[in-house]
Amino acid sequence: MLSQFESRIAGAVSQHILIRYGVEIPVALEQPKQTAFGEFALPVAFQLARQLKKAPRAIAEELASELPAIKGVKSLEVAGGGYINLRLDRGALGASAIAPATAMATAGDGKVIVEHTNINPNKAAHIGHLRNAILGDTFVRMLRESGQRVEVQNYIDNTGVQVADVVVGFHYLDGKTPADVRALIAKDRFDYYCWDLYAKISQHYKDNPDSLQWRSDTLHAIEAGEGELADLGRLVADAIVVCHLNTMLRLGIQYDVLPRESEILHLKFWASAFEQLKERKAIYLEAEGKNSGCWVMPGSAFDENREDEDSKVIVRSNGTVTYVGKDIAYQMWKFGLLGKDFYYTPLRTYGDGHPVYVSTASPDGATSVAFGGGRKVYNVIDSRQSYLQDVVVAGLKALNYHEQAANSIHFSYEMVALSPRACVEMGIELSAEDQAKAYVEVSGRKGLGVKADDLIDSLINSALAEVASRNQDKSADDQFAAASAIAIGALRYFMLKFTRNTVIAFDFQEALSFTGETGPYVQYGAVRAAKILQKAGDLPDFATVLTAPVCARLLEEEGLWQYLLAVSRTDQAIAAALSAGEPAHMARYAFQLAQQFANFYHDYPVIQESDAEKRSFLLWLTAQFRAQLERSLRILGIGVPAFM
RNA sequence: GCGCCCGUAGCUCAGUUGGAUAGAGCAUCUGGCUUCGAACCAGAGGGCCGGGAGUUCGAAUCUCUCCGGGCGCACCA
Numbered sequence: 001m002l003s004q005f006e007s008r009i010a011g012a013v014s015q016h017i018l019i020r021y022g023v024e025i026p027v028a029l030e031q032p033k034q035t036a037f038g039e040f041a042l043p044v045a046f047q048l049a050r051q052l053k054k055a056p057r058a059i060a061e062e063l064a065s066e067l068p069a070i071k072g073v074k075s076l077e078v079a080g081g082g083y084i085n086l087r088l089d090r091g092a093l094g095a096s097a098i099a100p101a102t103a104m105a106t107a108g109d110g111k112v113i114v115e116h117t118n119i120n121p122n123k124a125a126h127i128g129h130l131r132n133a134i135l136g137d138t139f140v141r142m143l144r145e146s147g148q149r150v151e152v153q154n155y156i157d158n159t160g161v162q163v164a165d166v167v168v169g170f171h172y173l174d175g176k177t178p179a180d181v182r183a184l185i186a187k188d189r190f191d192y193y194c195w196d197l198y199a200k201i202s203q204h205y206k207d208n209p210d211s212l213q214w215r216s217d218t219l220h221a222i223e224a225g226e227g228e229l230a231d232l233g234r235l236v237a238d239a240i241v242v243c244h245l246n247t248m249l250r251l252g253i254q255y256d257v258l259p260r261e262s263e264i265l266h267l268k269f270w271a272s273a274f275e276q277l278k279e280r281k282a283i284y285l286e287a288e289g290k291n292s293g294c295w296v297m298p299g300s301a302f303d304e305n306r307e308d309e310d311s312k313v314i315v316r317s318n319g320t321v322t323y324v325g326k327d328i329a330y331q332m333w334k335f336g337l338l339g340k341d342f343y344y345t346p347l348r349t350y351g352d353g354h355p356v357y358v359s360t361a362s363p364d365g366a367t368s369v370a371f372g373g374g375r376k377v378y379n380v381i382d383s384r385q386s387y388l389q390d391v392v393v394a395g396l397k398a399l400n401y402h403e404q405a406a407n408s409i410h411f412s413y414e415m416v417a418l419s420p421r422a423c424v425e426m427g428i429e430l431s432a433e434d435q436a437k438a439y440v441e442v443s444g445r446k447g448l449g450v451k452a453d454d455l456i457d458s459l460i461n462s463a464l465a466e467v468a469s470r471n472q473d474k475s476a477d478d479q480f481a482a483a484s485a486i487a488i489g490a491l492r493y494f495m496l497k498f499t500r501n502t503v504i505a506f507d508f509q510e511a512l513s514f515t516g517e518t519g520p521y522v523q524y525g526a527v528r529a530a531k532i533l534q535k536a537g538d539l540p541d542f543a544t545v546l547t548a549p550v551c552a553r554l555l556e557e558e559g560l561w562q563y564l565l566a567v568s569r570t571d572q573a574i575a576a577a578l579s580a581g582e583p584a585h586m587a588r589y590a591f592q593l594a595q596q597f598a599n600f601y602h603d604y605p606v607i608q609e610s611d612a613e614k615r616s617f618l619l620w621l622t623a624q625f626r627a628q629l630e631r632s633l634r635i636l637g638i639g640v641p642a643f644m
Numbered sequence: 645g646c647g648c649c650c651g652u653a654g655c656u657c658a659g660u661u662g663g664a665u666a667g668a669g670c671a672u673c674u675g676g677c678u679u680c681g682a683a684c685c686a687g688a689g690g691g692c693c694g695g696g697a698g699u700u701c702g703a704a705u706c707u708c709u710c711c712g713g714g715c716g717c718a719c720c721a
Contacts, residue, residue: 033664043663049701056701080664081701120721160721294719303647303717310646316719323721384715386648414649415715438713466683486683497669498657501649503714510656510670515683517657517669524683532680576660588658591668598684607680622680644683 002568003575004096005072005088006040012070013042013063020066023051035562038077038085045082056082090561091552097568098546098620110149110375113334114140114411117154117248117255118381120162121240123198124191125247126449127506128382128416128442134495134637135413136380137253138583141635146578151371155330156260156358158237162444164218166194167232169201172214178231185235191243192451194236199447223265245348245356247452251488252637254350257371258358263342264330266361270321272340273329282398283314293317302394312391324388328395335396335404336373344369376407383412383501411581413500417441418450419507426450439505450506459487462512463520471643482641489519489638496587496636517591519638522629525594525601526640529626532606533619542620545613554617559603566596567624570631583636590632597625 006029014027025047032041045060052059060082067076074089116136119129136152143150157163170176174197176184184190205212221229241258248254264270274295277283283295294317299310314325332338342359343366349355360366381389389410396405417439423430428448434440442449464483471479494511498504514520533539546554555561570589577585606622609615630640 028660030660030663037664041664046663046701083664157721162721291719296719310717313719318719320719322719327721382715383649385721387716388721417714441715470681470683502657503650505656507656513670515670518683520683521669524681528681528684535680572660580661584658585660588668595668601680602685605680643681 002093002565003571005093006572009040009070009073009086013044013067016063016067017044017048020063021048021052023048025051032083032085035558037079037083038087039565040086040088042084042086043082045084049082060084090555090564091548093568094546094551094555094564095548097564097624098542098551100543111151111373112143112148112376112378113151113153113372113374114143114378114380115153115155115334116140116380116411117244117253118157119244120160120444121156121158121237121244122162122166123195123240123444124189125244125452126442126444127452127455128449130251130452130455130491131413131416131495131504132380132382133248133253134251134492135500135583136378136411137251137637138492138496138586138635139378139380139411139581141637142574142578142583142586145574145631145635151374152254152256153334153371154255154258156237156241156258158241159219159222159233159261159265161215161219162198163233163237164215164222165201165205166198166236167218167222167229168211168214169197169204170232170236171218171229172211173197173201173204176232178228178235181232181235185239189243189453190239191247192453194240195444195447195451198444202445225262225266247456249350250453250456251492252639254354255356257344258347258356259330259333259342259371260359261326263359263361264326267340267342269329269333269338269340270326272338273325273332274315274321276332276399277314277328277395280399282395286311291317297391297394297398301398302391324391324395327388327392331377331392331396331408332399332401333372334374334377335401335408337399337401337404341370341372344371376409377404378409378411380411380413383414386410386412411500414503415441416504416506418448419505422450422506422508423448425508439503455511456487456491459491459512460484463487463490463514466514467644474643478642482644485639485641486514486520486523486644489523489633490514491519492637493519493522493587496583497591499582499584519633519636520644522590522594522633523638523640524644525597526626526629526633527642527644528601529597529622529629530640532622533626536607536619536622539619539623540616542616542623545616546620550613551617554614560617560621563596563600563621563625566593566600567621567628570628573632574635586632586635590629590636593625593629593632597629600625 010027010029014025018024025044027044030041030043032038045056045063048059049056060078064076064078064084072089072092073086075087077085079085114136117133119125140150140152170181184193218229221227222233224230283297286292286294286296291311291313294313295315296311296313312324313322315321329338343361343363344357345360345366346355347358357367357369379389393405393408396408419439420430420435423440430440460483463486464479467479467483497517555564573586573589577583600621604618606618609618633640
């Protein structure tokens with residue numbers, strides 16, 4: 001509701017400036033550094049100073065005395081070198097906050113596609129994958145909260161080298177048949193088994209370079225889709241995808257559709273893209289040099305600092321397509337530009353009834369649903385792949401799809417690495433070189449990493465110990481449910497508290513913490529607010545009790561006024577986090593709101609309050625804190641335990 | 645060599661797109677449960693915002709340069 005005041009003020013001020021000075025200028029409102037300065041600050045005089053060639057202070061004085069009255073604004077004063085500080089009419093804001101809320105405007109036409117997770121289906125998910133999925137899922141929640149229509153895609157590379165390597169491990173190294181592998185899948189933690197096998201085969205390649213022939217044989221078999229190796233490939237990839245979906249579901253992460261590499265191959269997506277690329281002369285057949293016989297994109301197309309010789313191979317001299325080529329085709333499909341589509345079949349239905357579909361190659365038995373064709377596409381991919389993402393976007397540009405190129409966004413983030421201390425705690429031996437580093441990169445090939453499910457399990461265990469010691473009267477099931485919510489809250493918050501381009505040096509002590517700036521701290525606030533409301537009994541009808549004059553009287557008390565402002569800023573926080581593209585800002589807001597509530601909790605004993613009107617107002621504030629805390633947590637994908 | 649990212653309190657990180665006296669968590673020290681739950685709160689110490697130059701009313705933020713660290717730059721994905 002505060003944002004309504006904000007836009008009204010900005011509009012009035014910019015209109016006045018246009019009339020008075022004939023200057024069109026965007027008016028930004030800031031939150032003053034100190035609460036004593038009022039609710040909003042206008043730095044607009046500084047901006048005008050340059051154009052009007054006048055001292056900012058003088059302009060501010062002029063504006064302050066000449067501005068017409070703005071509804072909801074009580075007073076304004078000039079401060080500092082030229083700030084105009086505004087104070088709001090407390091009664092008016094209070095009453096409008098308490099009145100039943102009007103629905104938030106829904107924004108945007110067209111569909112936004114967010115692609116995240118994208119884990120190779122050949123081994124268990126690790127903490128690096130968690131950052132991707134949690135970041136992507138939270139951004140999806142932010143978009144949906146702002147009224148956008150969002151489709152969540154999780155791309156499955158089920159025919160790539162990584163799956164092939166695990167198949168090689170099963171077939172050549174361990175002599176396992178499809179029946180053997182089926183038996184392993186039926187047991188628990190197949191993804192863990194493959195984790196070790198993948199490390200084993202990677203080491204084997206290193207020791208026996210000749211065995212790399214197994215890999216290319218297997219890759220060919222998987223692409224052809226026939227024979228025992230292909231069967232193994234399907235078994236492994238399909239089973240691991242199920243493992244990944246289960247792991248992500250523990251964190252509350254769901255998808256709409258899983259497009260798979262195998263269908264991109266079989267439905268010949270590439271052929272359509274290839275025709276367009278050739279026709280528009282976006283790529284050309286190299287006649288000489290190191291790339292002779294390849295179809296390449298000139299370097300200047302994706303990087304202005306590059307020479308054309310630094311071209312990127314799209315089709316190899318043996319006629320096969322590189323990853324980038326396939327990704328251009330896939331990206332075109334996401335925008336509905338390919339002229340081809342997948343078929344789909346339901347893979348599973350989540351507990352809330354939401355289905356997730358997987359691509360298939362044949363119309364037989366396919367469900368009639370439509371995916372892709374987005375207006376805007378966010379690809380959540382780590383920053384190491386920015387070069388390749390640039391090439392994909394350049395492909396769209398070269399095809400003259402400029403609008404889509406501009407709406408193709410690499411939502412990049414830095415990797416999660418391991419702190420040397422974390423390695424020591426896991427019993428991993430580090431080379432002297434690695435020990436000297438601030439962090440060590442996770443490596444699936446070396447089996448070096450923290451598995452997602454292990455981390456979740458140990459978080460639940462330590463949360464359970466805390467919960468059990470504080471709530472001995474509760475049942476084991478209830479204790480476990482609360483511990484799970486707390487564990488997920490801690491994990492998701494931990495992954496979100498860092499801004500995207502900060503490398504996370506993973507540390508168990510920090511990740512397992514439940515105090516300070518953590519998810520559980522925010523949950524604790526929501527739980528305590530709920531407890532007060534529960535103890536208070538029947539609530540009054542706030543809108544009739546807390547009229548504007550009553551609000552005006554109560555809000556003369558500075559503390560209450562500040563808490564009212566605190567619970568009124570969620571919309572602004574969401575909008576700011578969204579426009580910055582930073583889920584971390586949303587996390588930080590939730591934490592700050594929880595801090596405000598903790599202060600409120602200590603300042604005002606709500607239930608003991610003897611003044612009836614004030615008690616009503618305190619109860620309303622408590623309800624408001626609870627609602628905004630829960631809303632913020634929901635956007636972060638964090639639930640509120642019944643107790644903790 | 646070229647490109648991108650980072651350098652802010654002892655440690656881990658924010659910093660509202662150039663604004664007022666640079667913030668938070670952890671750690672350390674001191675204090676607070678007979679109160680709606682202490683997974684909390686109050687207080688203290690701790691800073692040449694990597695160095696230097698520039699841009700202007702004003703710089704942690706923009707430009708240049710140097711230093712230190714990370715990641716990319718395949719007919720792998």
